[in-house]
Amino acid sequence: MEIERIDYGDAVRSLAEQERIDISDFESKRQASPEYKTEKEKSKRMTKLAQEFFVGQLESKEGVFALSYLKKERGLSDQLVKELGLGYAPGQSQVFFSYFQKHGFSLEDLATIGLAKQGQHEMYAFFRDRLIVPIRDQLGNTIAFGARALQPGQEPKYLNSPESIMYDKSKVLYGLDHLKKGVKDHQAIIVVEGYFDVIALQVAGLNIGVATCGTSLTDAHVATLQRYHDHLYFLFDNDSAGIQATLRGLAIAYGQGLYPKIISLADKGVKDIDELIRNNDQSQEQVKELIQQAKDGFVWASEYYLSMFDVTTPVDRKKIMQGLFDLVHAAKTMSTQNLFLEQIAQSLRMDYALVMSQYRQYIKTEKRLFRPNKGSQIAENPESQQARIDQKLFILGALLYDDFWMSLQIDPAWIDTIQQILHLTGTSLESYIDQLPVRQIRREKEIANLGDNTGDKNTPFAKQIIVPYIHSLQKSAFKYLNSEQKQQLLQLSGKLR
Structure with missing residues (x-):
């Protein structure tokens, strides 16, 4: 239980599933009881009810538009919609509130896990008129929600549950519940930016995508992925923010002894993997080809900095070296650091001793670009x-x-x-x-x-x-x-x- 970081109840359910033991009668009796031993148990019950509500609303008259969007715009089959537990949050808060009040929960209860929020005059449902994407733990239990706007001008476009007793963004990855089987089949993990990038990979038949939930990649995320496989790929959006996310991710991964490869969409004419897959009938083959063409992370970073700056000018050369030194400094072992420094010397056509001298000066005088946040530290x-x-x-x-x-x-x-x-x-x-x-x-x-x-x-x-x-x-x-x-x-x- 400690290795997987799950509680006793989840461990029992996981074991029952592995051994094909039916515990549905026990579960129904347990859920019928209004008594909750802990706040976490109560929160789990509310989250499960919310998931059931959102799924049911997808078939309602108001939710038909959301279902049509998933099928026509995103190319999802009925089976995949069901497997992913996608749903719809109606525009009127009272519909949502009435459902929970019938199950014995107050609006204040809902507020504790971010499903309700206090307005100027009254409380309102946090998710309204949005497509709902459940965020699950590694066992498939819903612990939070992501939501996408469906109407033009509706802001923000994406909305995530606030953190709660069950949900810590710095540790949770979307898609983790499908990862074990996907890694077994494909021997790789692809880290992407958003929920629909993960879903697009699943549409293509590749259950190897994960995404952070509205936050940057953290040490805890990388540590979690390391338990599944060490063949890590980064496939972030083809824009400035995506490039910076890639550089930050490399530094974090290097610090834990992982060396991701980078899948680039620079010459594909698309912003992200979701767009690429939706525009291509042979999407699985194309993604597999992209994986084969993926570049070593440090090689990719070197090429990026060399494309951004003029290596013949002292000022730009210093910027290139500082950017690459940030990654060298993050590497876990001295042997890896030396290897990276040798690559810098080759790329810049400099003597290795001079590069080493510059790196020593960097260590002594320069501020680090990538510093771990307190929230990203592993307990x-x-x-x-x-x-x-x-x-x-x-x-x-x-x-x-x-x-x-x-x-x-x-x-x-x-x-x-x-x-x-x-x-x-x-x-x-x-x-x-x-x-x-x-x-x-x-x-x-x-x-x-x-x-x-x-x-x-x-x-x-x-x-x-x-x-x-x-x-x-x-x-x-x-x-x-x-x-x-x-x-x-x-x-x-x-x-x-």
């Missing part, structure tokens, strides 16, 4: 949080003493190495500096009056303060480092032995 248990703190403290212990390493005649490149590892572990120097005995170190340094002998590892200062401190941190943190970090840091700390 950690207390043990792993402490592990990260121990690891950070160890690295910070080394970082504090640049002059110490330098005076031991250690190559300055080692300092850059430590700083890169610092980035890889998500460390903020400012956040943890207070946890180090800085005042004691400074006081001891003044008392010792070491002068030019600061780097002598046989001095009292080095013996009593620096060496024991770093070694103790190493002992507590070493098991949390990967093999490459261990090798780097062992060589560095070995200078102190």
Whole structure:
């Protein structure tokens, strides 16, 4: 249950489905009871009722237009409409409210999961006169809704449920409920921009599309996808926003050790995959061809920056390098970073040593373009949080003493190495500096009056303060480092032995 992040009830239902055990009688008795043990259970019941209501309204007199739109404009079959659970929200709030009141729920209850909202004079249904797309978890349970406008001038064009006890946009992906089977058949995942891009891929017979729900791709999204497959493709809209989304997505994926390929629509004369599929009878074959033609993410990024800027001018060359350095800096391993730097040197026809020198300067002086948002961080248990703190403290212990390493005649490149590892572990120097005995170190340094002998590892200062401190941190943190970090840091700390 913890691996899939589902509760006990969902785990039971999933197991029953796998073993083909009928629990419908139990479910009906459970739903008939007005008692709810938790707010989440109550929210699930309301969301399920809303889903049933919207599906029913699609067959109503008012909903016929929405159904016609799905079939004629989007090319969906009756079977696919049913499988996706698509529905319609009527224009009048009272129809929606009456349905829930008959089931014993108040308007205030609906407001807790974003189905109702307080207006200036009265409450109103959040979704009105819109096509409804249910957002489901990996087990197929509806947890929220997306909605599309159907009338000209109706704004916004797309509307999503606000976050609730069941729905966290930074973690949820549309299309996840179909992904397991699709990945098994096609061995790939395509990340697209919107619901109808995912649906278009399903129209083409490819259940391998997922989309974020009105937010940018996050660490949590990538971590979820990694559980299904590591062959990741980005296929965002063919516009400026789509390009920026691709660059941000690459940085996030690189940080988790995934290296997506990019499917480009630049020469297809369409804005998105939805438009391409709707305009093409041989859509599945064409999409498969696009997958075959997909480019490595870093190669795509290099070509993009080279097409946007003039490599022969110093100012534009710097912009190209800064954009690519953002991706290098996001990469999880030193070997990958070195590979990317070699590719930059080849693309710009520069000496590798010069590119490396520029990259070191970038690390020291430039602000990062892509910084993880607080909301995008994956929750950690207390043990792993402490592990990260121990690891950070160890690295910070080394970082504090640049002059110490330098005076031991250690190559300055080692300092850059430590700083890169610092980035890889998500460390903020400012956040943890207070946890180090800085005042004691400074006081001891003044008392010792070491002068030019600061780097002598046989001095009292080095013996009593620096060496024991770093070694103790190493002992507590070493098991949390990967093999490459261990090798780097062992060589560095070995200078102190």
